[in-house]
Amino acid sequence: MIERHWKGAELAALLGIHPETLRRHAAAGEIETVRVGKDRLYPESAVQAWLDRSRETPRVVSLAQRRQTRASTIRRHG
Numbered sequence: 001m002i003e004r005h006w007k008g009a010e011l012a013a014l015l016g017i018h019p020e021t022l023r024r025h026a027a028a029g030e031i032e033t034v035r036v037g038k039d040r041l042y043p044e045s046a047v048q049a050w051l052d053r054s055r056e057t058p059r060v061v062s063l064a065q066r067r068q069t070r071a072s073t074i075r076r077h078g
Contacts, residue, residue, distance in 0.1 A: 005034065005041040025050070 012019040023040075026033045030053075032046035 004044040006044075006047070008040055008042065011042050011047065 006014070008022055009019050012022045015022070022031075022042075025031050026040065026042075031050040032043060034041045034043060
């Protein structure tokens, strides 16, 4: 059986994220892609594996961690 592949803009719209965000994850090696000419395609199995890993590793930043950002430090002290 042939696996479904999505183009970046199509997959980004489906996931509700910006296409550049998706591209950055691919460039970081977090999600597998296939190049076909100028297009970068995302295999369904790679997308599913990436989503599964994302659920296992929460990306929620605690309020304490947010307070330690450079911008907030400048605002408090500057």
